[in-house]
Amino acid sequence: QSALTQPRSVSGSPGQSVTISCTGTSSDVDGYKYVSWYQQNAGKAPKVMIFDVNKRPSGVPDRFSGSRSGNTASLTISGLQAEDEADYYCCSYAGSRGVFGTGTKVTVL
Amino acid sequence: EVQLVQSGAEVKKPGESLRISCKGSGYSFTNDWISWVRQMPGKGLDWMGRIDPTDSYTNYSPSFQGHVTISADKSISTVYLQWRSLKASDTAMYYCARLKRGHYDLDVWGQGTTVTVSS
Numbered sequence: 001q002s003a004l005t006q007p008r009s010v011s012g013s014p015g016q017s018v019t020i021s022c023t024g025t026s027s028d029v030d031g032y033k034y035v036s037w038y039q040q041n042a043g044k045a046p047k048v049m050i051f052d053v054n055k056r057p058s059g060v061p062d063r064f065s066g067s068r069s070g071n072t073a074s075l076t077i078s079g080l081q082a083e084d085e086a087d088y089y090c091c092s093y094a095g096s097r098g099v100f101g102t103g104t105k106v107t108v109l
Numbered sequence: 110e111v112q113l114v115q116s117g118a119e120v121k122k123p124g125e126s127l128r129i130s131c132k133g134s135g136y137s138f139t140n141d142w143i144s145w146v147r148q149m150p151g152k153g154l155d156w157m158g159r160i161d162p163t164d165s166y167t168n169y170s171p172s173f174q175g176h177v178t179i180s181a182d183k184s185i186s187t188v189y190l191q192w193r194s195l196k197a198s199d200t201a202m203y204y205c206a207r208l209k210r211g212h213y214d215l216d217v218w219g220q221g222t223t224v225t226v227s228s
Binding site for chain 1: 144146153155156158159168169204208209212213216221
């Protein structure tokens with residue numbers, strides 16, 4: 001099971017929007033509604049930001065949103081803030097197991 | 110408070126065996142699965158496998174099948190990750206996380222256990 005493909009890095013100025021893509025296949029991203037996104041700050045455990053493609057857990061700011069089109073899922077951060085600078089990983093169910101994306105570093109300029 | 114608490118850092122030699130643990134509290138431990146996730150130094154997240162604490166049914170990612178064993182003791186709300194013979198390439202941070210039934214997201218994470226394998 002190959003990792004899902006994400007861009008290595010994206011950047012934006014405070015207040016701007018950035019979108020991270022996550023490309024898989026019909027066996028994972030396009031096959032199930034179970035795509036989630038995780039934020040990881042340096043030296044910390046990951047934190048779920050989006051689940052079931054586009055649902056936000058309680059406590060996650062509404063500037064984080066998720067979507068999917070075919071075999072590509074996306075995470076959009078609107079109104080970028082300095083505290084959003086972190087690594088982000090997508091993850092998809094792939095039939096009895098999961099598969100993570102390659103990870104994207106978000107830099108706030 | 111729902112939490113997963115992992116065992117402490119380990120330093121081992123190649124060929125040695127190891128078992129690390131993950132203890133859940135604050136929720137019904139058999140309601141959801143537990144997954145293990147590896148993060149090698151400076152690298153991304155790797156999904157290793159999952160276990161249903163109810164009956165210890167497991168699934169492994171192909172990359173880890175046969176190299177590690179995931180087990181559970183529901184009587185003490187604890188899941189384990191075990192190696193029979195460590196390699197230097199097993200050096201990594203290992204996280205356990207609660208895998209929500211019906212949603213398949215990892216909503217609660219342990220603090221991580223660092224495993225260092227060096228001669």
